[in-house]
Amino acid sequence: MLAFLTQRLLQIIPTLIIVSMLIFGLQQLLPGDPALIMAGEERDPKVLAEIREQYRLDQPIPVQYFYWVKGVLTGNLGESMRLKSSVSSLVAEKLPVTLQLAFMALLIAIGVGIPAGIVSAVKKETPWDYAANLFALWGLSTPNFWLGILMIFLFSVTLGWLPASGYVRLGEDWKASLATTVMPAFVLGNALAAVLMRHTRSAMLQAMGTDYVRTARAKGLHENRVVLKHALRNAMTPVITLLALDFGTLLSGAVLTEQIFSIPGFGKLIVDSVFNRDYAVVQGVVLVTSSIYISLNLLADIAYMLVNPRLRG
Amino acid sequence: MKRLALLSLALVGSMASSALAQSNLRIGLAEDPDVLDPSLARTYVGRIVFSSICDKLFDIDEKLAIVPQLALSHETSADGKTVTIKLRPNVKFHDGEPFDAEAARYSLERHLTMKGSFRKPELGSVDKVEVVDPLTIRLHLKQPFSPLLAQLTDRAGMMVSPKAAQAAGDKFGLHPVCAGPYKFVERVQQDRIVVEKFADYWNKDQVFIDRITYLPIVDGTVRLANLRSGSLDLIERVLATDIKSVRDDPKLKLSKAVSLGYMGLTINLSNGPKANTPLAKDARVRQAFDLAIDRDAINQVVFNGEFVPGNQWVSPLNPYYQEKFPVPKRDIAKAKALLKEAGVTGPITLDFMVPNGPETRAVAEVVQSMVAEAGFDLKIRVTEFATSLKQSEQGDYQVFLIGWSGRSDPDGNSYSFQVCGQPQNTNGYCDKEVDAAHAEARSKSSMADRKKAYEKVAAKVLTEGAIKYIYHTQVLVAHTNRLEGYRQMPDGLVRVIGLKLK
Secondary structure: OHHHHHHHHHHHHHHHHHHHHHHHHHHHOOOOOHHHHHHOOOOOHHHHHHHHHHOOOOOOHHHHHHHHHHHHHOOOOOEOOOOOOEHHHHHHHHHHHHHHHHHHHHHHHHHHHHHHHHHHHHOOOOHHHHHHHHHHHHHHHOOHHHHHHHHHHHHHHHOOOOOOOOOOOOOOOHHHHHHHHHHHHHHHHHHHHHHHHHHHHHHHHHHHOOHHHHHHHHOOOOHHHHHHHHHHHHHHHHHHHHHHHHHHHHHOOOHHHHHHHOOOOHHHHHHHHHHOOOHHHHHHHHHHHHHHHHHHHHHHHHHHHHHOHHHOO | OHHHHHHHHHHHHHHHHHHHHOOEEEEEEOOOOOOOOOOOOOOHHHHHHHHHHOOEOEEEOOOOOEEEOOEEEEEEOOOOOEEEEEEOOOEEOOOOOEEOHHHHHHHHHHHHHOOOOOOOOOOOOEEEEEEEEOOEEEEEEOOOOOOHHHHOOOHHHEOEOHHHHHHHHHHHHHOOOEOOOEEEEEEEOOOEEEEEEOOOOOOHHHOOOOEEEEEEOOOHHHHHHHHHHOOOOEEOOOOHHHHHHHHHOOOEEEEEEEOOOEEEEEEOOOOOHHHOOHHHHOHHHHHHHHHOOOHHHHHHHHHOOOOEEOOOOOOOOOOOOOOOOOOOOOOHHHHHHHHHHOOOOOOEEEEEEEEOOHHHHHHHHHHHHHHHOOOEEEEEEEEOHHHHHHHHHHOOOOEEEEEEOOOOOHHHHHHHHHOOOOOOOOOOOOOHHHHHHHHHHHHOOOHHHHHHHHHHHHHHHHHHOOEEEEEEOEEEEEEEOOEEOOOOOOOOOOOOOOOEEO
């Protein structure tokens, strides 16, 4: 177990280096000049030259990369050209928001997707199964932005139950915070729930057909126990992988959903930064999310071992 | 138990009264503003926020006349080379520091010297700022420059507290300290900017709302939904297509004003190899192109007739509009005749760069079908905005649909686009007579003289120039009818003086 963990941790280092190069290199391919887009309507060549000098945009890419890595290693992710605030403070400001949203979405997805998957596998080819499949199809095929706008019209404009958009921090007022995040979390969780349902269903169907399930039944165990203890536990391995990956995706920003509900999280930050060619912010955010993503994968590996003793070599 | 009930009643009562005492105006912005430093700021949306926190030396009124704000009066010398400005007495910055001639000099010099300051070109004519007495400054100019006062009605005229600005350096924008009616409280990037009433404001009797919260909500539909559900009190940039639903809602009011800017078609005349087209080479072909466009129809089809068709860099309602050159009527026969005269045979295929957006795409398609009838084959290329800016700089376009947000002085809408080698002139238009007429307009201070100089510009630019101006947008602001005293100014800013929230 320890050896495995050390090995996995060591693998992280080259991964991060490659990721950092990719982030840096790829965004240089973006057409558009950061100084020009920052200047917008105020393009004066002298001012543009000053900005390029200030942010080292006039230097070769390897030099820019060197300074960036040097900063990162000393804990300095750089400064936003557009906002003049440090990237670390932006990340610190947005990360809790995105974490909260991702967590809520995940809870909704797990709460809906896994039970639906189990039911549709156990009650295969009954109206229950059809209903669950229909739900999954709907969840997968409903575009986020459309569902989001519909929900705003129903719950905010027509019924007036929930605020249409915006965000309140959990620490500030937890009720208001939940009220502002429940719709976006549902929109996000909805699609994920559908994916989870499909995966749970197929993994469960497979598990239900195995010998150990037949044995369990033959032992005279109650069907609930067979399903929940024997089949489900084995069926969970692929679902956990999926959850870890999807949670990572949620963190790297639910771009459209955050845009619609004006949730000031990573997704919104990254979109604004790409459109404004605010390179330092894009780099910082991507680096942080990819680190989280990598850590989540590690956690998923550990979780496998906990649910599946055969992997604990 | 009874006592408990009474107590809770009292508590509820006190909560209600404190809610009444704290009025909060929630404004929905179409974008997240950039840095809130008057020297470094460059976005239109940022100016909306500045209008509550940073007062300027001058302001404009609804008729675009220059009116004093932190200044009391101004006087330009006969040779036009010095401008003496008397300042308003007893004005304080948000940190309690006094606003005086020294502070004004500091602010202007900060605009002029700070690294990366976008105010440098705006104040480029200023050579030296002199403190005459504690409430008078004198600007010494390199040459006469009549648009200067108009510059001082915008960010270049915003005064910052020298003490706070020196302490914060280039981070001043994270916590701006100015002399406006509201002082900065907090900002959560992309979420909100909160300002509260400044108790020592020089005109505090006209400030009735305690707090203003600016909330950036990018999507126009969602912004309106927030207004309708009561989560916002005012939204800017209502979509033209939503005007009807705002008008139909008894709880909402629509305020509008013809904007200072324009939307136009920029033709690449000589920037790079792509400029090698009959449209660039022959002014007659450009006239034919112009005659093929039905400006009224664009306004009707895309904007339900709400905008204002135009053909100049200022709208037909502007005092600087040249009545001698009215909006041309569509005339396909004449367009075809001009093309024949120019010796053009067969359709002219053109690369038409269009920044991405539902309205711009719709306009582009209408223009495309109109000019097709005269023999122009526009290939629409929808391009992301940042990329389109870069490509226009590089001359990688033949026709470019691009607007300008507008300035109160006509110089700000024309000089940089029409004079040889200026930063906004990415089309390569260059005409010595036009340059001379522009220089004349800058050197004259009376409106009549300037208008005459601009007439010479119009005579050339409207027939041979690179930009075909097509329409002027309306500034559209919707707000709850609980808000009283709102008046829309043509610059699109939300002025907060005199506003009351019922």
